[in-house]
Amino acid sequence: MKKTTWSLLLLCMLGLLLAGCGKETTEAEKPTATPAVTSEAEPTNTPEPTSTPEPTPTPTAGLTESLYQHYADDFRFGTCVAGAYLKYSKVSELVLQQFNSITCENEMKPDALLDQYQSRAQGKVVVTFSYNTTRILDWAKQNNLKMRGHVLVWHSQTPEWFFREGFRNDGALVSREEMLIRMECYIQQVFAYCDSKYPGLFYAWDVVNEAFTDDGDGLRNSNWYKIFGEDFITEAFRLARKYAPSGVKLFYNDFNTYINYSNKTKTDRICNLVTKLKAEGLIDGVGMQSHLDVSFPSADAFVNTVNRFSALGVEVQITELDVTTKPNAAGWEKQAKYLESIFKQIVKNDRNKTANITSVTVWGVSDKLSWRGSQHPLLFDDNLNPKPAYYSVLQ
Ligand code: XIL
Numbered sequence: 001m002k003k004t005t006w007s008l009l010l011l012c013m014l015g016l017l018l019a020g021c022g023k024e025t026t027e028a029e030k031p032t033a034t035p036a037v038t039s040e041a042e043p044t045n046t047p048e049p050t051s052t053p054e055p056t057p058t059p060t061a062g063l064t065e066s067l068y069q070h071y072a073d074d075f076r077f078g079t080c081v082a083g084a085y086l087k088y089s090k091v092s093e094l095v096l097q098q099f100n101s102i103t104c105e106n107e108m109k110p111d112a113l114l115d116q117y118q119s120r121a122q123g124k125v126v127v128t129f130s131y132n133t134t135r136i137l138d139w140a141k142q143n144n145l146k147m148r149g150h151v152l153v154w155h156s157q158t159p160e161w162f163f164r165e166g167f168r169n170d171g172a173l174v175s176r177e178e179m180l181i182r183m184e185c186y187i188q189q190v191f192a193y194c195d196s197k198y199p200g201l202f203y204a205w206d207v208v209n210e211a212f213t214d215d216g217d218g219l220r221n222s223n224w225y226k227i228f229g230e231d232f233i234t235e236a237f238r239l240a241r242k243y244a245p246s247g248v249k250l251f252y253n254d255f256n257t258y259i260n261y262s263n264k265t266k267t268d269r270i271c272n273l274v275t276k277l278k279a280e281g282l283i284d285g286v287g288m289q290s291h292l293d294v295s296f297p298s299a300d301a302f303v304n305t306v307n308r309f310s311a312l313g314v315e316v317q318i319t320e321l322d323v324t325t326k327p328n329a330a331g332w333e334k335q336a337k338y339l340e341s342i343f344k345q346i347v348k349n350d351r352n353k354t355a356n357i358t359s360v361t362v363w364g365v366s367d368k369l370s371w372r373g374s375q376h377p378l379l380f381d382d383n384l385n386p387k388p389a390y391y392s393v394l395q
Contacts, residue, residue: 253287
């Protein structure tokens with residue numbers, strides 16, 4: 001064979017190797033030219049999830065201020081959104097008026113993006129961005145909002161088949177080696193798709209979510225942990241750094257980040273992890289979910305934790321803020337006071353550089369749209385009217 005024919009053959013083999021990331025070893029699967037990441041066309045009649053509550057469209061007139069403008073010099077101010085309720089103009093108008101950052105509530109979690117049918121057909125991990133996801137990304141792009149990506153590696157809302165042989169719900173857990181290939185394939189595809197269709201839209205990503213147990217004893221016994229042991233976190237950050245476009249900040253995100261039940265606390269665990277990852281240049285910040293209650297934790301305990309993470313030299317983002325309370329005048333008042341105390345301190349600390357907060361996101365637009373709606377945890381009530389908590393955050 002001529003030299004040029006050999007070179008062509010070599011190039012083809014290299015191409016096939018690259019196309020096969022995460023490929024299972026079954027003979028039947030041939031590498032295909034189909035790009036793994038696909039985006040579904042907009043369906044003509046999208047069925048809406050029946051559980052989506054419809055907000056009563058009463059006006060939010062009289063709002064002369066906006067949360068994101070108020071804090072423009074300090075940090076981004078965001079909310080999570082679900083595609084299903086963005087179609088209500090009162091909701092989308094309120095989001096655009098008050099927030100300059102959004103997070104998909106569920107639509108970018110692994111169970112929303114991983115495509116079992118295609119993964120089995122192609123014998124490798126396939127990510128599909130459905131209309132349910134892209135309608136939010138398109139809307140954000142059109143309206144100049146920036147986004148937090150949530151979430152790449154998590155024990156929850158990640159399909160069981162992703163961890164199992166043959167991409168089957170009842171397969172055995174795959175080896176560490178195979179799971180590493182799948183993790184890489186997933187992370188690479190998510191970043192590649194977002195960067196090609198939505199360059200510059202995402203400013204931060206939650207790479208790993210909720211890895212630690214609350215008791216400070218160690219890591220949650222998830223499928224990730226069972227397959228990898230504890231270094232699944234480092235591997236996830238290593239791959240995220242490898243594929244994330246430059247400028248996208250990488251976060252470890254968790255709830256109850258401030259609890260101290262013993263001398264081995266969750267806060268300490270997170271600090272140790274961040275110190276280690278930071279030394280390797282793999283992490284940019286800690287996401288404090290902040291699903292709080294008016295009676296726990298104390299505002300001071302919360303603020304101290306913000307300061308501790310900031311002192312590690314990384315950014316802190318409050319990623320899922322909500323504060324449960326009783327639905328009466330006294331409850332609204334408590335909620336407002338509690339938030340006022342937190343905001344007063346974190347803004348002061350952020351300005352005097354004791355804290356390094358780059359984004360605050362509330363977990364939902366209104367109480368009715370909240371995952372903890374029965375406990376009224378947000379800044380706007382069921383009818384999208386501002387609560388005392390809204391005004392206290394604006395003070
Ligand atoms: C919640 C969503 O709000 C719900 O709609 C869904 O049913 C469950 O997940 N920590 C997280 C978020 O990181 O993704 C969770 O969001 C809330 C807890």
